[in-house]
Amino acid sequence: MIHGIIPAMVTPITEDQRINHSVTVQLTRELLGKGAAGLFILGTNxxxxxxxxxxxxxxxxTVATEVDGAVPLIVGAGSNSTKEVIELSKVLKEAGADVLSIITPYFIQPTQDELIDHYRAIAKAVELPLLMYNIPKKTGVTLEPETVCELAKEKNIVGIKDSSGQFELIENxxxxxxxxxxxxxxxxxxxxxxxxxxGGTGAVAATANIVPSVVNNIYEYWKQGERDKARQAQEKLAPIRALFSKGTIPAVIKKALEVQGIKVGAPIHPIRDVSQxxxxxxxxxxSKHWQK
Structure with a gap:
C-alpha cells in the first residue's frame, strides 16, 4: 500500500536548461535520508x-538507480491522448517506475465517460499499478466520485492523488x-x-522537498495518536505555502532548495526565477522552520 509522506520531487535543471543528473542524485539521497515513504517524480512540480x-x-x-527499490517510485506518465500515455507508460516502466501517476487529460476537458474509457484503456495496456491524479485547477476537468468508484474496480488502478483543494471531494x-x-x-x-x-493513507507533498522533517512529523505524530502535535506540524507549513503564490510553479520550491544548498536550478523557460x-x-x- 502507498502510504506516508511522499515528496512531489522537483526536476533539477542546469544553466543551459538540461536535466542536472548529479543534483538529481543529491536531492534523491537527501529526501530518502529524511524519511520519504516514496518519491513522486514528473508531476506538476x-x-x-x-x-x-x-x-x-x-x-x-537516474532516480530509480538511487532509490534501488527502497521506497515506491511513482512516475508521472500523463498526457492528453490515451495512445501517448500508454506508450510513455511502457518506456517509464522499463526505466524503473514502480507506480505510474496518470493525470487527467488537460485542455480538452473530456466527459466522465471519456475519462473512464481513457483510464480503463491504460489499465488494460500497462502492467504497473496506476495512481490517478486529479488537479482540476490546472486541467479544467474533475474526476468525479462516481467515476473514481467505477475505476477503482480495475485491478491495477490502485488509488488517486487529489490536488483539488476540496476536502469534501477527498471525503467522497x-x-x-x-x-x-x-x-x-x-x-x-x-x-x-x-x-x-x-481515512487517507498519506500525501504527495510539495513542501516535503523543502521541509521534509516537518511534513513527516504530521504523519508520524498522527500515526502515534499525538493529534495536537500532528496539528502543530501541519500548521508549520502555512508560512511556507503562503509564499508559493509569489512565483509560477515550481519557482518558489526550487528557490527554497537553492537557499538550502541544493542547486536544483531555475524553472524551465519561459517560467522565471523568483525575485530577490x-x-x-x-x-x-x-530559518524558523527548516530542520537540518
Missing part, C-alpha cells in the same frame, strides 16, 4: 509538461471506494492531516 520523452526516461533512470473518494483496495492521497499540503483523519525580495522572504521563513 516536476515540470513534466516541459520535458521530452527522452528527458523523462533519463530522469526516471474515500466513501465510494471504501470496499476496494484503494488509496486516497492528499495532494494539497494544507489537507494532509485532515485526509489522514478521514521573495528569496529573502524564503530565507526568513526557512
Amino acid at each position: 516536476g515540470e513534466f509538461h516541459m520535458l521530452t520523452t527522452e528527458e523523462k526516461v533519463a530522469f526516471t533512470k 473518494y474515500l466513501r465510494v471506494t471504501a470496499e476496494e483496495e484503494f488509496v486516497v492521497l492528499a495532494g494539497t499540503d494544507s489537507l494532509i492531516l485532515d485526509t489522514l483523519e478521514a 525580495e521573495v528569496e529573502e522572504q524564503l530565507r526568513q521563513v526557512l
Whole structure:
C-alpha cells in the first residue's frame, strides 16, 4: 500500500536548461535520508509538461538507480491522448517506475465517460499499478466520485492523488471506494492531516522537498495518536505555502532548495526565477522552520 509522506520531487535543471543528473542524485539521497515513504517524480512540480520523452526516461533512470527499490517510485506518465500515455507508460516502466501517476487529460476537458474509457484503456495496456491524479485547477476537468468508484474496480488502478483543494471531494473518494483496495492521497499540503483523519493513507507533498522533517512529523505524530502535535506540524507549513503564490510553479520550491544548498536550478523557460525580495522572504521563513 502507498502510504506516508511522499515528496512531489522537483526536476533539477542546469544553466543551459538540461536535466542536472548529479543534483538529481543529491536531492534523491537527501529526501530518502529524511524519511520519504516514496518519491513522486514528473508531476506538476516536476515540470513534466516541459520535458521530452527522452528527458523523462533519463530522469526516471537516474532516480530509480538511487532509490534501488527502497521506497515506491511513482512516475508521472500523463498526457492528453490515451495512445501517448500508454506508450510513455511502457518506456517509464522499463526505466524503473514502480507506480505510474496518470493525470487527467488537460485542455480538452473530456466527459466522465471519456475519462473512464481513457483510464480503463491504460489499465488494460500497462502492467504497473496506476495512481490517478486529479488537479482540476490546472486541467479544467474533475474526476468525479462516481467515476473514481467505477475505476477503482480495475485491478491495477490502485488509488488517486487529489490536488483539488476540496476536502469534501477527498471525503467522497474515500466513501465510494471504501470496499476496494484503494488509496486516497492528499495532494494539497494544507489537507494532509485532515485526509489522514478521514481515512487517507498519506500525501504527495510539495513542501516535503523543502521541509521534509516537518511534513513527516504530521504523519508520524498522527500515526502515534499525538493529534495536537500532528496539528502543530501541519500548521508549520502555512508560512511556507503562503509564499508559493509569489512565483509560477515550481519557482518558489526550487528557490527554497537553492537557499538550502541544493542547486536544483531555475524553472524551465519561459517560467522565471523568483525575485530577490521573495528569496529573502524564503530565507526568513526557512530559518524558523527548516530542520537540518
